[in-house]
Amino acid sequence: MSLVYLKRLFEESNPQNKDFADYISSIQPEYKGMIDPVEISTVQSQILTGFNSPLTTSMGRLFDAVSSLLGIKHTISFEGEAAIGLEMKIGEKLYGSLLDRNILKINKNQRYGTVLEKYNEKFVIDDFSIFTQIVNDIQHKKEKSEISFKFHNTLAQIVLDISKYVREQNNIENIALSGGVFQNTYLLDLCFELLDNNGFKVYSNFKVPVNDGGISLGQAYMASLKKIS
Structure with missing residues (x-):
């Protein structure tokens, strides 16, 4: 990638x-x-x-690309390994300092600029623009932890921006965060905080796996219903 x-x-x-x-x-x-x-x-x-x-529209592939580019993980032995390494690179210090203050005060220097476009009634993230800014940071010898920090902040900002647009257009205030990318604790916490501070009601999986395991569980449940009937 x-x-x-x-x-x-x-x-x-x-x-x-x-x-x-x-x-x-x-x-x-x-x-x-x-x-x-x-x-x-x-x-x-x-x-x-x-x-x-x-x-592919999988966010996981973007995590794989950034993780490799930073020299964190080039190959994986289990699903999500590269993304986990990228999250851990942020470091406890940055993670703690972020959650100790108002998320809304994160300035633009702590995330990458983003471009969102609508195509056939769907939002398209200009991931290449983000990648280009990451390469620029690498060439300017920025720390891996700082780049990972900014990358995660950028994704959370995108979630907020799209949610605001959906609310404005459709009067929807309930936001569900699901999919394997939200196994990332840092990203999940950050999205929850941003959305909550902007008046959204936020939901996510806690008893059911947020990743493909949730699909397997759902399939097993549907199969059990058919057996009962």
Whole structure:
């Protein structure tokens, strides 16, 4: 995922006529010894042809890309491992200081700028814009903990912005936070705080798994009802 974003950034910036392999190594040195030229060539071909490259709207893939870009996790041994590593990188100090003060006072320097567009009545997040700002922070030698902090704050701000728009257009004040991304305690707490401070009623899973485990439980429940009937 990280290579896909970097490929687009490389094409748009064309830095000093660098080779793509040299370019990605200049941003994340670990890629040099980890990704061979054949793999890079394969990814480039997949981008061009779309072969075995289905479009995804999963927030988890963005977490995977950022985690790899920061050198936290390039490969995983269980679902969500890269995202967990990214969350933990924030650090207890930043996490505690955030929850000890009014969330609304977080300034724009503590998150990335965002662009939201409507396409076919759906919101589309310009994730490439966020990724570009992260690369810029890496090139300016920002700490991984600071980048992760800003990344999480950005996602929470997006949740708030979309929720405000939905309320304005449809008079909806009940917001449900669900999906595997909300296993992230930092993000869940932050979204709860932001939404609550802005007058929303917020709901999330606590007894039922918030991730795909909830789907499995629901399927088992429906199967049991059919058996009873």
